[in-house]
Amino acid sequence: MGLILKATRLELIKIFSRWRTYIGFATIMVLVPVIMGLVRKYGFGIEHEAIRSLGNTFQYVGSLANGLLISYYLMNVLWVHFPFFIVLVAGDIMAGEGAAGTYRLWLTRPIGRLQVVSSKFLATFIYTLIIVLFLGICCVGLGMLIVGGGDLFVFDKGILILSQGDALQRFLLAYLIAAWVQMTVAALAFMFSAWTSNAVGPIIGTYAVIAVSLILVMIDISALDKIRPYLFVSYFDVFFMPFSDPIPWGDIGANLFKLTIFIAVFFGISAASFLRKDICS
Amino acid sequence: MILKTVNLSKRFGHRWAVADLNLEVESGQIFGFLGPNGAGKSTTIRMLLGLIRPTRGTYEFFGQPAHQSGVDAYRKIGALVEKPDFYLYLSARRNLQMLGELSGGVNHQRINEVLEIVNLRDRIDDKVRNYSHGMRQRLGIAQAILHDPELIILDEPTTGLDPMGIKEIRELIASLANDFSKTIFLSSHLLHEVEQVCSHMAIIDNGQLVVQGAVHDLLRTTDFFVTEIVVDDPVKARAVLTDDSRVRDITLTDNSLKVHAATESRPGIIESLVENGLKISAVIPRTSLEDYYLSLVQHSDGH
Numbered sequence: 001m002g003l004i005l006k007a008t009r010l011e012l013i014k015i016f017s018r019w020r021t022y023i024g025f026a027t028i029m030v031l032v033p034v035i036m037g038l039v040r041k042y043g044f045g046i047e048h049e050a051i052r053s054l055g056n057t058f059q060y061v062g063s064l065a066n067g068l069l070i071s072y073y074l075m076n077v078l079w080v081h082f083p084f085f086i087v088l089v090a091g092d093i094m095a096g097e098g099a100a101g102t103y104r105l106w107l108t109r110p111i112g113r114l115q116v117v118s119s120k121f122l123a124t125f126i127y128t129l130i131i132v133l134f135l136g137i138c139c140v141g142l143g144m145l146i147v148g149g150g151d152l153f154v155f156d157k158g159i160l161i162l163s164q165g166d167a168l169q170r171f172l173l174a175y176l177i178a179a180w181v182q183m184t185v186a187a188l189a190f191m192f193s194a195w196t197s198n199a200v201g202p203i204i205g206t207y208a209v210i211a212v213s214l215i216l217v218m219i220d221i222s223a224l225d226k227i228r229p230y231l232f233v234s235y236f237d238v239f240f241m242p243f244s245d246p247i248p249w250g251d252i253g254a255n256l257f258k259l260t261i262f263i264a265v266f267f268g269i270s271a272a273s274f275l276r277k278d279i280c281s
Numbered sequence: 282m283i284l285k286t287v288n289l290s291k292r293f294g295h296r297w298a299v300a301d302l303n304l305e306v307e308s309g310q311i312f313g314f315l316g317p318n319g320a321g322k323s324t325t326i327r328m329l330l331g332l333i334r335p336t337r338g339t340y341e342f343f344g345q346p347a348h349q350s351g352v353d354a355y356r357k358i359g360a361l362v363e364k365p366d367f368y369l370y371l372s373a374r375r376n377l378q379m380l381g382e383l384s385g386g387v388n389h390q391r392i393n394e395v396l397e398i399v400n401l402r403d404r405i406d407d408k409v410r411n412y413s414h415g416m417r418q419r420l421g422i423a424q425a426i427l428h429d430p431e432l433i434i435l436d437e438p439t440t441g442l443d444p445m446g447i448k449e450i451r452e453l454i455a456s457l458a459n460d461f462s463k464t465i466f467l468s469s470h471l472l473h474e475v476e477q478v479c480s481h482m483a484i485i486d487n488g489q490l491v492v493q494g495a496v497h498d499l500l501r502t503t504d505f506f507v508t509e510i511v512v513d514d515p516v517k518a519r520a521v522l523t524d525d526s527r528v529r530d531i532t533l534t535d536n537s538l539k540v541h542a543a544t545e546s547r548p549g550i551i552e553s554l555v556e557n558g559l560k561i562s563a564v565i566p567r568t569s570l571e572d573y574y575l576s577l578v579q580h581s582d583g584h
Contacts, residue, residue: 003383010379017370101366105424108330108360109383110352278333 004115004122011123015089024085024131032074032138036146039070067143068152068167072243074139078132078178079236083185083210084203085131090124090189091202094274098197103279117274121190121267128186129179136175140168154243162243170242177252178239184232184259185210187266194270194277232262282344283308283432283464284329289338291324291488298324299488301338306466306481308431311458313479313496314468317578321488322468323363326436330360342432356385359430361438365421369410373401373420376409377427384428395423399453415446422453426463433457436468447474454478476570484577491577500573506544507572511537511563512554521557522550537563541572 015021044065094117097103106116152167154160162170188209192202213233216224228234238255241248284306291299299321306312316322327333329340331352340347342354367376374392381387396402399419409417418438425433435454439447455478457463469475475482476496483493492499512518518538522528527546532539542550547564554561 006382010382013375013379014368014371017368017375100368101364102368104330104332104360104362104366105380106383107332108355108358108362109380110355110385111383112352276334279327280333 003111004119007111007115007119008122008126011093011119012126015093015123015127020088020092021127023088025134027085028131028135028138032135032142033146035074036067036070036142039065040147044070065147066150066152067145067147068140068149068164068171070147071136071139071143071171072152072154075174075178075239077135078181078239080210080214082132082135083182083206086128086182086186087189087203087206089127090186091193091206092199093120093124094190094193094270095196095199095202096193098279099199107279113275114271117194117271121187121270124186124190125183128182132179132182133175136171136178140171152243156240156244160243160245162245170247173242173247174239177242177256180256180259181236181239184262184266187263187270188232191266191270191273194273229258232259235259282306282341283310284340284342284466286325286329286340287338289325289328289340290336291321291328291333292336297488299328299485302485302488302490304483304490304493306432306464308464309458309462310481311454311465311467311479313475313482314466314485315470315472315475315482315574316485317470320485322470322485323436324488325485326360326362326434326466326468329434330355330358330362332362356428357431358434359425359428359432360434360436361421361425362434362436364414364440365417365424367409367417367420367424370408372406372408373412373423374405376420377424380424381427387427391427391429395427398426398456399423400449414441415443415449418442418446418450419453422450426457426461430463432464432466434466434468437470438467439469439471439474447471451478472571472574482570484574486578496570500570506542506547506566508540508542508547508550509537509563509565510540510551510554510561511565513560513562517557518554518559521554521559525550525553 097106107113149164151164152162154162185206189202189206192205193199196202210233213231217228217231217234235255235258238252238259241252241255282305284304286302286304289299289302289304290297302321302325304314304325314322314325324333328335331347342350343357345354347354367373368379371379373396377387377392377395381392393402393405396405399422401416401419401423404412404416409420412420418441422435422438425435438454439450442450451474454465454467458465458478467475467479479496481494482496482499484491510518515533515536515538519531519533522531522538522540527550528540528542530541532541540550551561551564
């Protein structure tokens, strides 16, 4: 275990020594303040649509739009767009070593292959956790700073009003859950990465799987209900569940458990593949 | 016995890259592992280092079968497999620190020491991306000796180097064996390199062992020698010897002949040239590893 942790630390050094790792962080650092600044200047707009849908049963004074509401909407990037920053690293972490020929350096040291693959997986997980939390901190923090704080109005089967303190706790929970969701994406990219020596393949492969799965999940055909439980994107929306009242802990737990099974399967396949792989390059 | 393989074999598809290879390397040897490109040298080394799985056969390091020692054996082994690939975006120091940690921990002093040995001390903090091929090769040797291993496995360490670079690596290898008492397993197809530094050697061709033993003994026991004869009229001399049954082959150069013949035939051949009016100014025994190697490899190819 000690060697795995040591190797994980070295993997993190490698990850954070490469400029591509910072593409995600830089994008977040640029986009989030720009979005928040634009909302502050020109308004949000979407809250009017939501209120209008409630007809004359609801009356409000002032603005519902604040940093928390925008952060809540920005969580939608976690579906399709944000995974790019995950697969950029996860898709390269195994394949990149194969392409660079550096496995020869590692595997001729007193470290087993299972330890190598485990440390890489752990490092991928840590990177994923860091960047998801970074997104959360930027969205919520900069949102409150630039647009302002206040109560969070969640438009979901009616209106749920959460106090700022309550909303912040739920955001923390939501982003931790989102990190686990993104870890499923990372595990899939990791698996593809273990099969090839080209980092582009895992990125394309992962996105292809996500795109096809989302189509199958979102198309309203009842026959597709049979396969949806086997698609991990079916459980992606779990990171919005903390914003329900009461928080559906049972559903969250069940979905996270299913995602964990996907992660375990993807990792298992990656490890089995790497253990049997001939390092010829 | 530092290294021993027993019927070590690897098959890729239907082709046996290495077949029933039996090698024995003793402590303190500089063991040359020779063979033409594609003979199976790198495949053998990759099997020994656990990079690829043998189809059959076993190997042992330091008297212990590999399946028992597992990766622990690599604590006492350093390796450079073909061209050294490092993390180009990291400095030499950082690369060595990481590899040292995986080998059980190596302090800064040792890193400085090995970089001193390979003459890279003044470039320690440069990114490897900025290193020349020769510098990377030397850094490759630095990482191989970093954890002070007993056995150093080097696979084609002079590939792509200029003559000066080759000389430097050759001297480094000799120094590791002589000054630091390391056992070296050196794979190469550069015969001159092996002849100059190796005490023992094995030759493989088409994945099969052709011969192994002490370099000096193998060359001495060969059944023929090459003799260079400097003569006033090499063309005429060749004509004289062409039908001589004692001569296996003749190579013509500007002012001399290289005659392949058994040692005991040498006086008779010279006598024959003199009788035909040729003036001989020098007779130089030229049996080299190259001649020996080519004879074996060509024989094993059925030429």
